[in-house]
Amino acid sequence: MPEFIMKEIWALVPTVIYFAVSLIMFGISIWLMEKLCPFSIRKEIEEDQNTALGILMGAALIALAIVIGAVISSESAASAVVTQ
Numbered sequence: 001m002p003e004f005i006m007k008e009i010w011a012l013v014p015t016v017i018y019f020a021v022s023l024i025m026f027g028i029s030i031w032l033m034e035k036l037c038p039f040s041i042r043k044e045i046e047e048d049q050n051t052a053l054g055i056l057m058g059a060a061l062i063a064l065a066i067v068i069g070a071v072i073s074s075e076s077a078a079s080a081v082v083t084q
Contacts, residue, residue, distance in 0.1 A: 022068045029064055033057065 034041055041057065044050040 018068075018072050022065075025068065026061065026064065029061070030057075033060065 041053065045054045045057070
């Protein structure tokens, strides 16, 4: 295989790792929100049509996505990929 193809493949490895870690973090955050609330989030959103709770959950996940995106695009993460 040509060398530039191997470099491109190895450049994908951190992206896949970041993606997997992000999905795990989203899962843990949703699980944690479910456990910390004194009521059933699923029941409130699906059955009781609690729009405010849905917006709050969405905002929390967007905030987590912004933090994860900032970590991934930070210069230290980019320099780690370049030096490999």
